[in-house]
Amino acid sequence: MEPILEVKGLYKEFRDFTLKNIDMELGRGYIMGFIGPNGAGKSTTIKLIMNLLKKDGGQIKIFGKDHVEHEQEIKNRIGFVFDENHFYEELTVSEMKWVVSRLYNKWDENAFKNYLRKFQLPENKKIKELSKGMKMKFSLAVALSHNAEFLIMDEPTSGLDPLIRSELLDILSEEIQDENKAVLFSTHITSDLDKIADYITLIDNGEIVFSTMKDDLLNNYGLVKGDKKVLSPEFRKMFIGIKENAFGFEGLVRDRKAVKRLFPENIIVEKPTLEEIMLYHTRRDINV
16 A cells, blocks of 8 residues: 655755755554654654755655645645644634635534534634643644544644643544554654554654664663673674663663673663663763
8 A cells, every 4th residue: 555655865954954865654554753852853854744845855755646746635635733833813713613624625514523522622712712732632623624644743742731642642543543544743752652653763963763663663672781891892882872870881772682692691671662762862972
């Protein structure tokens, strides 16, 4: 089956930052977590995918079609949820719905009303009177009410309390049960992705570090702890990064089974979190 999103060799140069040869692919029925430190290139990549920025090189296809040539058709089939509020603050929920519904060919009024009830959104409240969590729910209701096949979410849970975050993640999990849909979920809150992501793509300093299945990452990577005496030059070569202190060391490896096999004594090998994997790949102060 043709992927929903194909990005090949994507390139964009700014005065002080360059996005270099980005490759990523997302199929139907999957959620991809897009992670990286602040300033790594997540939002820039999303703006390029959305054609809000003009690329300097490379190719972006959505639904198998060029994202510039078929922009209007593609955007009718996409839902966007951003951290920033892009609605008119002085309008009510109902009035704002009237404005955005006219932008889409397949607006489903019944679906929207169902989401209003489900999310407990007050139709007559002005956008500016909604909490950040309520604004995010409204964005999601709009995104889901025109039969969007591809949801693009840029830091959707940033600044939300844990209860609202959990609620939004549950909604996303329900939506992706429809295997014709896909979600690109950009975030720095990696614990959200532990719950819902199928794939993880890590970007750092404008370059893709890896793009792979989440379960492969968590099943293969290892967090190794032990006495510094065991850190021979040969052993160090297996690490992505190592932190050392007076009591010993902690480091990340790509193949924890190999480490256990080759160095079975005097070390502890644990399953890392996504956050630990991201930090060891991107922190400049962790050396091997």
